[in-house]
Amino acid sequence: MTVVADPGQHRRQRVRLTPQRTIQVPVTGSREAEGPLTLGQVNIAQWLSQVSDHFYSVLCVELPVPAVASVDDVVETIAVLGARHEALRTSYDLGEEKRQLVAASGTLPLEVCVLGQGRWGPRDRTSVAGTLLRLLRDNPDPDRPAMRVVVAVSPDEDGRVIACAGAFSHMAVDHGAIEVLRREFAELVGDTSRRHVGTPRHQPLDQARLEATPAERRRARAAQVYLQRQTSKIPRLLYHMPDTSPGGDPLAVELSSPAAATAVRRVAARTRASRQSVVLAAICAVLAHRTGDEEIVLPLMSGNRFDRHLLDYVGSLAQGTIASVGVAGRDFDALVAHTWTTVLEASRHARYDAAERARLDERIAHERGLLFRYEPLFNNLAPEPGPGTSPGVLPGTDELRAALAHTELRWRPVQRNAKPVRFNLNQLDERLVLDLWVEDDGVVPRQEAESLLLAFERVLVAAAHEDLTTARMHDLIGLPTAERSANWLLLDSCRVDLRQVQSLLDDALAPAVTRVFAEANGHPLVAYVTITDHVSTPEQAHARCMAALPDHPAVLTPRHYVLCPTAPTDPADLASWPAPRHTGTGRAPAPTVEL
Incomplete structure (x- = not known):
């Protein structure tokens, strides 16, 4: 295992960018219209009214480019995306009567930066893209456009695009929508024959009209009933440990493990559950053992993309929900199956009126005598492999043990989070990449955070070969259960x-x-x-x-x-x-x- 600081630091000095120009790319759509916000937009507006400068108010991601692409290719790609998706041409009136305003035309900014002298090519894409992402995060656009793109081009005459990144307003899109945009961006920038708007899409204004129908209103009310039950039992703090020293700094520790990725594939194939559910089950097993809790009641995010017409929808749909995972008395495979069904149930009750939920939460909080903070304990940002994906051949014990030698723990400072601990699942293919964000390292020290992640990895790797009894899981976790005094x-x-x-x-x-x-x-x-x-x-x-x-x-x-x-x-x-x-x-x- 290797423990390192921010992995980009050693490369950062060699990637030097000089801003060259900003192109305002014209975009023209098929209509100008306005209407009420969707439930997803209401949810984001409600959240941003409390923390307008939140780290996730703007979502920054790398945008894929082929080995040979020009600035003109990127310009034409942005123009098509802006015409195709109304969310990229929408502004918002967040006054008393909240509205979304779709413009028939407008512009989206493309910033062009030139790399320093040297030989630049596809091998440099990752490091250059990382620098572009830092540029976007460190220099936010005060106008907050729906989409802001920045490219790094080579310093030679052809000015090839080496890397590209985008910053997206969370009012306009969520992570599911960004995956749609990334896929379409890659198709368009690499193939001129695809650069057309195509057939009409389901747009946010269409979604708002759909949500106003009687059937969808009943669905939203059912979600409120479900959430009321969960809100009435969710703990004030999930990871509430004794004998801590508040007043420290926030940090994030990232586990990068090829062995855990292989293990997740095998457990998912054996249990017929999603890979994300396998990950969450292992997290719940570790947390329940450490805290002594028999049930983990956790906030999480649902992408809300279950309906066919929402699979390629570009807009904010994701909303928070609450799942109750009963850990006590379940062997690991049973825990995985239970986690999967529980999360599916919670996710299907995640489309609701956020303002109405806030009013209900206020009353329940008054009754229970606590304050709610709904930052998700588990946020899944890793796409699930498509149907038919093979889990691969199970490596032997020696091979898995050898893979453990390639486990890496990276830590970095982060903005303060609203939960003592928060897990972000970022990758599930060749490596499992899991972030653990800690609000206060006086409450959850760095050593504790690393121990939780390594215990999680041990459980997964052992479960790759066989189901684990509860006693075996406790042995593998290897951490003491919290002991609390009579107070x-x-x-x-x-x-x-x-x-x-x-x-x-x-x-x-x-x-x-x-x-x-x-x-x-x-x-x-x-x-x-x-x-x-x-x-x-x-x-x-x-x-x-x-x-x-x-x-x-x-x-x-x-x-x-x-x-x-x-x-x-x-x-x-x-x-x-x-x-x-x-x-x-x-x-x-x-x-x-x-x-």
Whole structure:
């Protein structure tokens, strides 16, 4: 195994780009129109209203080019794509009545950069494309066009395109749409005979009209009912470990493993499940063992491309959903099958009105006494191989062991994430490439992150040859299950540290004297509070605790509040508190969604 820093650093100094010109490529479509947003667009607009500068608000990817391509080839390709796909000619009015506005014509920017002196060719494409991607990320376009393309050309007279990259507005496209655009870009740039708009496509305005039909409205409401059930049991933090030291930096560790890629192919063939489900099952097995949880309730993303007319659709369809993966008592093959069916069920309930979901989430959060952050625990960015793809010949034990020597761990700094841990699956073919993003390396140290990824790899490689019992999986994972002191309790699917709840009470209800108890008078997690001018009812106490939660991200609010006129000499002595003036939960029941 090799551990390295950012793999592009050693090459970066040799790839020098000089901006030469920007071409505004004219694009002309078949109509000018406007209409309401699609559910996918509403979802992105809702998300960006909270974090407009999020790392993923603009999606940057390499665009494939053949060995011989000119700037004119790229210009003509952009013109066809802009005419073919209305999402690339759309602007958005995100006022009170949100609308999408499709222009009949417009322009898309193409930036041309010249490489430094040297002999440049296809072998340099990866390193040059990496530099182009950094250029796009480090120099965002303030106008945020739907598609912005940059090419690097050779310094000689023919000016061949060596590499190409694109930045796409997430309002316009999601990762599924980008794969469509990358495929079509490769076809068009390499073959002049294909450069025509073709037959009419299903466009975002068409999708918005479809979503307004009674059948699709019922489908969206059913998704809300499903999500209400899942939201009512998802833990506040999935990876909530004891004895951590918050206040560190975010980082990402990337596992690149040819052995794991081979293992995933074999397990998928044996279990008849998707390769992504095999990966997620192994992740859940490792996390459940480490945290001691029997079920992993996780946010994830659904591409929402199940319907035939959406397979080649260019627009934002992806939305978040929640899956519940029961790990306890399942051998690995059974866990893979269960994960696959569970994720399919969750993914088919991922098209809904994000604004309505936000309102429902707010009420459920108030009832449960927590805050939701829905960054996905698992984000699958690796395309599933098509039907008929052979899993290949299973290598022997010695060959797999030899492949493990080529495992690499790369780490790099990243922007802060909203989850303690997040897994991004980026590649599944010759190598399995899995990122583990850590929000705070004081909570999840780098060594811990690397240990989780290597445990994941060990489980997969062992499962390549045979099903694994639960005991065998525990042995392979090789990490201790978290041990928690008597200050911790499991409540409402959440790990709760009473010391952290007490800190919340001290901050939210000062100058009142407060004390939290794990149980009192038949109620769990009870707060005793002295009455003050600002807090005299359970409702006021709960409202102030909810308002303070952003500064206490790992905490649940008390389930019951007891308001007393005075405090005893020793607040920790439950029996010494005087008779209360008011008691209650401080919240109203969460609403249900009717079909």
